[in-house]
Amino acid sequence: MLIYPGMTMLDVIGPQNVLGLAGRTHLIWKSLDPVVSDTGVSLNPSGTFATCPRDVDVLFVPGATNNNALMQDEETLAFLREFEASARYITSVCTGSLLLGAAGLLKGYSSTCHWAYMDILRDLGIEASNERVHRDRNRFSGGGVTAGIDFGLTLLSELRGEELARTIQLGLQYSPEPPFVSGLPHEAGPEITRNMLGLIHGVIEEGREIARNVSRRNGSQSG
Numbered sequence: 001m002l003i004y005p006g007m008t009m010l011d012v013i014g015p016q017n018v019l020g021l022a023g024r025t026h027l028i029w030k031s032l033d034p035v036v037s038d039t040g041v042s043l044n045p046s047g048t049f050a051t052c053p054r055d056v057d058v059l060f061v062p063g064a065t066n067n068n069a070l071m072q073d074e075e076t077l078a079f080l081r082e083f084e085a086s087a088r089y090i091t092s093v094c095t096g097s098l099l100l101g102a103a104g105l106l107k108g109y110s111s112t113c114h115w116a117y118m119d120i121l122r123d124l125g126i127e128a129s130n131e132r133v134h135r136d137r138n139r140f141s142g143g144g145v146t147a148g149i150d151f152g153l154t155l156l157s158e159l160r161g162e163e164l165a166r167t168i169q170l171g172l173q174y175s176p177e178p179p180f181v182s183g184l185p186h187e188a189g190p191e192i193t194r195n196m197l198g199l200i201h202g203v204i205e206e207g208r209e210i211a212r213n214v215s216r217r218n219g220s221q222s223g
Contacts, residue, residue, distance in 0.1 A: 001060045002080070002099075003027050003045060004070055009037040010145050011062030011093045018152030019058075021168050022160055028052045030075065038065050049079045057159065059083040063094025063114060063145075066203045071102040071210050080105060089158070093142035093151050098207070100139075101126050102214050109136045114144030115184060116200060123211035125218075146183070149174055 003012055016025055027046045029035050034042040047053075059080065070076055080103040083090065092100050097113040100106050101124035110127035112134040113120075121128045132143045133154045140158075142151030153174070157165035182188040188196070197204075 001025055001027050002062065002076075002096075003029050003035045003043055004064070004067070004076070005036055006038050006064045006066060007035070007062050008064050008094060008145055009039060009041050009043065011064075011096065011148050012043065014146070014148030015060060015062075015093060015142075015152035015155070017172065018149060018156055018165075018168055021171070022156055022164060023057075026052055026056070049075070052079075054082060054086050056083070056087055058089045058091055058155065059087040061092045061096035061099050062148075063092070063096045063098070065200065066207075067095055067099060068203065068207045068210050070099055071207070071214065077103040089138050089140055089155065091140040091151070091155060093148040094144045095120075097121060097126070097141050098124065098211070102211070104218055106139065107218075109139045110134065111136065111139060111141040112143050113141065116144075116197060116204065117207065120204065120207040120211045123208050123215060125215045 001012060001016060019025055027043060028048065029045040030049055032045050032048060034044055036042050061080065076099070080100065084105055090100065090105055092111070094114045095117050097106065097111040098117065098120055101111070101121060106124070106126045110129050111121060112129040112131050115130070118128045132147045133151050134141045140151065140155050142148050153165045153169055156168065182192065185193040
């Protein structure tokens with residue numbers, strides 16, 4: 001499980017809570033220094049790029065409100081590419097799919113991500129899905145933030161069977177009853193959607209430009 005400064009904590013903790021109850025997880029960054037999330041909460045890495053085992057079942061990448069800089073960070077992208085042939089499953093939640101796309105790991109695959117960042121995914125040349133949890137062969141992806149628990153349970157069912165996944169779901173008492181029906185644009189309505197997009201407009205525009213540059217560069221390299 002890649003972790004990085006500015007990540008959305010729940011993107012990591014939701015899947016880790018599910019998968020960590022059924023197996024061993026590694027929280028990996030460039031150093032062992034605490035990694036501060038986008039809300040100021042820190043998470044301690046368990047290993048680094050240099051020490052992370054490569055014979056893992058799953059490569060997982062969480063998202064962030066703004067991971068534009070990491071989409072251009074060659075050290076991180078090169079690390080992710082190392083798992084293309086070895087990991088059984090290459091996965092993400094939220095905008096983690098943008099990092100997989102920038103690394104070239106979604107070429108020829110479809111993926112989902114947070115609804116507000118779908119155009120960046122498309123600018124990377126990736127077919128975007130609106131599903132909460134999406135699978136394309138051995139690529140699993142979850143939508144925005146809270147979809148990480150659904151993603152984790154879906155992936156755990158694939159790895160260890162439905163019975164264990166259902167048992168852990170019960171243990172987590174995961175039976176959501178949100179106080180509002182406002183989790184997607186069509187549910188929230190146009191005014192709240194505009195408010196939300198206004199908060200991240202600059203991030204989206206910058207991300208789209210980065211994605212187009214990455215796509216052009218990757219296309220040039222493959223040609």
